[in-house]
Amino acid sequence: MTRVLYGGKEETSEAWKRALLALRPGLDLVMPAENVPPESIDIILYEPSGPVKDMTVYRNIAAIQSLWAGVEALLDNDTLPKGPPLLRMVEDGLTEGMTDYITGHVLRAHLGVVRQQADQAREIWGSFNPPLSRDRHVGVIGLGALGQDAAKMLAKLRFRVSGWSRTQKDIADVRCLCGTDGFDRIIRENEIIVLLAPLTPETENLIDEKALNKMPHGVHIINAARGGLIDEDALLGALNSGRVATATLDVMRTEPLPDGHTLWKHPGVTITPHIASVTRPESAAKTVIEQIKRFETGKPFLHKVCREKGY
Ligand code: NDP
Numbered sequence: 001m002t003r004v005l006y007g008g009k010e011e012t013s014e015a016w017k018r019a020l021l022a023l024r025p026g027l028d029l030v031m032p033a034e035n036v037p038p039e040s041i042d043i044i045l046y047e048p049s050g051p052v053k054d055m056t057v058y059r060n061i062a063a064i065q066s067l068w069a070g071v072e073a074l075l076d077n078d079t080l081p082k083g084p085p086l087l088r089m090v091e092d093g094l095t096e097g098m099t100d101y102i103t104g105h106v107l108r109a110h111l112g113v114v115r116q117q118a119d120q121a122r123e124i125w126g127s128f129n130p131p132l133s134r135d136r137h138v139g140v141i142g143l144g145a146l147g148q149d150a151a152k153m154l155a156k157l158r159f160r161v162s163g164w165s166r167t168q169k170d171i172a173d174v175r176c177l178c179g180t181d182g183f184d185r186i187i188r189e190n191e192i193i194v195l196l197a198p199l200t201p202e203t204e205n206l207i208d209e210k211a212l213n214k215m216p217h218g219v220h221i222i223n224a225a226r227g228g229l230i231d232e233d234a235l236l237g238a239l240n241s242g243r244v245a246t247a248t249l250d251v252m253r254t255e256p257l258p259d260g261h262t263l264w265k266h267p268g269v270t271i272t273p274h275i276a277s278v279t280r281p282e283s284a285a286k287t288v289i290e291q292i293k294r295f296e297t298g299k300p301f302l303h304k305v306c307r308e309k310g311y
Helices: 010-023 072-076 092-111 113-121 145-156 179-189 209-214 232-241 281-297
Strands: 003-007 028-030 043-046 063-066 137-141 160-165 174-178 192-195 219-223 244-249 269-271
Touching: 003 010, 010 028, 010 281, 043 281, 063 281, 092 113, 092 145, 092 192, 092 219, 092 244, 092 281, 113 244, 137 145, 137 179, 145 160, 145 174, 160 179, 174 179, 179 209, 209 232, 232 244
Parallel strands: 003 028, 003 043, 043 063, 137 160, 137 192, 160 174, 192 219, 219 244, 244 269
Antiparallel strands: none
16 A cells, blocks of 8 residues: 655644545555654655655655645755655645735736825825726746646736746737747736746746846736745845836745845835745645555656756
8 A cells, every 4th residue: 555654744734634534545644753664655745844854764755745836945955865756736726826816916016006005105196097907918927837827817807918938838818938039028028027937047036137127117026936036136126216116025035034124114015925825735635646546556647847957
């Protein structure tokens, strides 16, 4: 029988246990505290903040299933075995939660909520009317599990949506771009830019001073991916010059954002504490059980990480 080690956070262990056993009663799910022989483990459910630190002892594992969508911390683990596949978390709850966050914050940028609140604080009866969403250009950087769903929902809300990815995509009602030219177009032609690409050596500081200078004046940036995608000093400069009207940042280079950091109090910045979305055991258990079934029936795993590309 397949033996699965839960290596997530203690506080979510009961929820995971309940959700997994509901779908697969009798699943051999073990907790690190149970001290079973490490070589008897087939699949590890891994979370960087969980208790599994040294993976060298799990000599027979068939796969490491990340409980997070982002895998840069997993790839940074020095004890990561070279052989077994690493699996990203893709699950409906995580995807839908992210789409809620993105659509909410795109609408907020579109409607000029930050500007209205600044007017209200100064008791100004302003006259700003946003354009219709059909006339608003939104660019989504990263068209993976999360970016695609968000882009589709934005298109349903009638925004003019473009998306950018490494490989060319074909998504109804979304103008799909890729490559260096595509990047240039996505940052030049959109008034609201959403970041949903992984942090890799290629995407680190993707949004630097040069990129910011190409964006339209008064652009809105929403980063729900990883803090390392943005050069924060360059962003602050662009916020101060008005090039960037607002930045909604769910992720920072250093988390939690340090006390006294300039971003905390900048009037154009909305900080959310890395809560854009989260893996939900009740929906994510389906993904995990599917991976276990695939292992048992010799089918290829889903959502494999490419170690070379870093996502
Ligand atoms: P995926 O791996 O499914 O998608 C990544 C997308 O980014 C793909 O479209 C990929 O292109 C594109 N991409 C990667 N590298 C490049 C590059 N160099 N140039 C152009 N495009 C690139 O990831 P998910 O959609 O599942 O998640 C995206 C990120 O969201 C995660 O890595 C994580 O960091 C973040 N996240 C944040 C959360 C939060 O609460 N703030 C919660 C969950 C995730 P291609 O399709 O061609 O491969």
